[in-house]
Amino acid sequence: MSQAKDSPRKRRGAGRVTLAEVARAAEVSAISVSRYFNQPDQVSPPLRKRIEAAVQALGYVPNLVAGGLASARGRIVGMVIPNISGPIFAQTIQAFSDTLSRHGYQLLLASSYFNEAQEESAVRAFLGWSPAALVVTSHFHNPATEKMLADADVPVVEIWDYCPDRAPVQVGFLHHQVGVQACRYLLDKGYRRIAFVQNSAPGDLSALERRDGYIEALAERGLEPWVFVPSADCAPFEAGKQAMDALIRRNPRPEAIIFANDNLAAGALLAGQRAGLQLPEDMAIVGFGDYPFAEMLLPSLTTLRPPSRAIGEVAALRVLQHLGVAACVGEVQRLNLLACELIARESG
Amino acid sequence: MSQAKDSPRKRRGAGRVTLAEVARAAEVSAISVSRYFNQPDQVSPPLRKRIEAAVQALGYVPNLVAGGLASARGRIVGMVIPNISGPIFAQTIQAFSDTLSRHGYQLLLASSYFNEAQEESAVRAFLGWSPAALVVTSHFHNPATEKMLADADVPVVEIWDYCPDRAPVQVGFLHHQVGVQACRYLLDKGYRRIAFVQNSAPGDLSALERRDGYIEALAERGLEPWVFVPSADCAPFEAGKQAMDALIRRNPRPEAIIFANDNLAAGALLAGQRAGLQLPEDMAIVGFGDYPFAEMLLPSLTTLRPPSRAIGEVAALRVLQHLGVAACVGEVQRLNLLACELIARESG
DNA sequence: TTGTAAGCGTTATCAC
């Protein structure tokens, strides 16, 4: 690509400047150069000066691979997340990556699409890089992944979830509780016939926990649940339309609907309006995620705002604390329950 | 975190199962196990079977760090991108990561926030992992980064841009041309007093190239440019409102406005409506990015849709081709000019 | 097809 096709690349070695060459140029031993980078305090100012000059002159870039092998811990953290481009997780990744890189750690990223097999292969690959820590999403993993995570001598953080009974550090919230929260909100506003529309994407088990919370909240008041399951092969926005079209025709129709996410809710909003419904007068709509468009819709969307950024920040902080990174010192708090905020807007 | 506080961790080595242990268990040499993973064809079925059994039994996970050191090329690709959570780049990252991981490569990710110093430090860190390739955004880098990229014996791909004269593989489009495209579209619809609102975030130099395209397209018809620069400390949505509020008061006011991105345009749309403007009758609005909300706004937003996913896919494909990954064979095309589509909707 | 020997570039350990 950018280099010459037939560059005189050595078969072995990257041909890059090495620690030893810097040491020779600075007339010190290799280990001193190593210390210059890793424990500068332990190198006297004069040496430090000579080393710095040599590093500059030669354009030395430390070989982190070699360092990682020697020390058995690379400054790299792996994260497996359902998807990168959705509005929800992107914030978490951004915050996590930023916090990490501020302290000299790098992010190794992979997406699972809620698929446990893909998660397993990502975790396996990441473990091969002897990461300083590993972050996975939710507590749903297949047995092979569980075993790898348990056996690997690596700190593990589970995000976007909160299971006090599990060993890994937890940073997230109780999806079940969020389902309860959404449902009670509508109950308190006087709605009774409340439906729940599931995610069209299979594998999003956390969304099912929210559904179960909804069911529980209804049961508390002696009400029956009403769960709609869209076709699995349908994009979320379309699935939302489909759900609304179907639920409108029921007699009696629901007075309110909770959706597994904002994309579904947005589709439903559009379908409802197209069908001549007055929203929220004829039907209340509640989403989940507080996607950026939620406040731009007409009517604006009532939804639950997950602590996306906070999850990324807290996860990174816990990792750094565990690694003993200065400026992040402190006891590593294993349970980190964050709040999911209900944003009441026009739709419900 | 998940492991016991006082695990009997060796000071040196991760305590993990090694290639040698697998070899012993399978009663073969270490190199055969290595081949089993890297060139399975060169291992006879009987050996393969014994090795597979041993790998399973011991739960062996290859140490990619050691492998990377020995072979001087890790199966890792670094990507530096302005931001992760914006709707634009997230698609690129997702597509890139997916394509890569399908072929056994991992993504090392960092964001630069359009800051050249941050980019430099990310590139330096990534080079330390002897990546198989490096992907950077745009052709704007500081001299130190340029030097590292040129000196490093690593394939480099520049995305979201297209500079035929530069050495790295280019995957993107001509921002200047996109500015021309947007402006000509409005000119052809009969608008003459066309303003351009810049990005509030400094450092997005590509957006300035789009502005220059706009200026050129106006000049072709002998028209004067009208560039509005929002306060730098303002979030894009707010900056859009600010711009609209200011431009509305001018006399004569613009007939049409091109925005550096959809967030600005969305803010302007809202501010315009709040001020009592009929859109697009009173003023046409064109954005850039085709963010997910663009079609949900009222009026829906006319905008330019960049080939976000395609950029990620093509970039990954070029990288894999260069690495000689089977199933991706073929000549590495250095120049990849993708199309930016104008999505005509209601706003302009 | 399979094996042997020699590194890859760094850090841990121990001595000065």
Next chain:
DNA sequence: GTGATAACGCTTACAA
């Protein structure tokens, strides 16, 4: 505070 030496776990090069 500084240095010599031996790993770290794997792959290349070459031999059988």
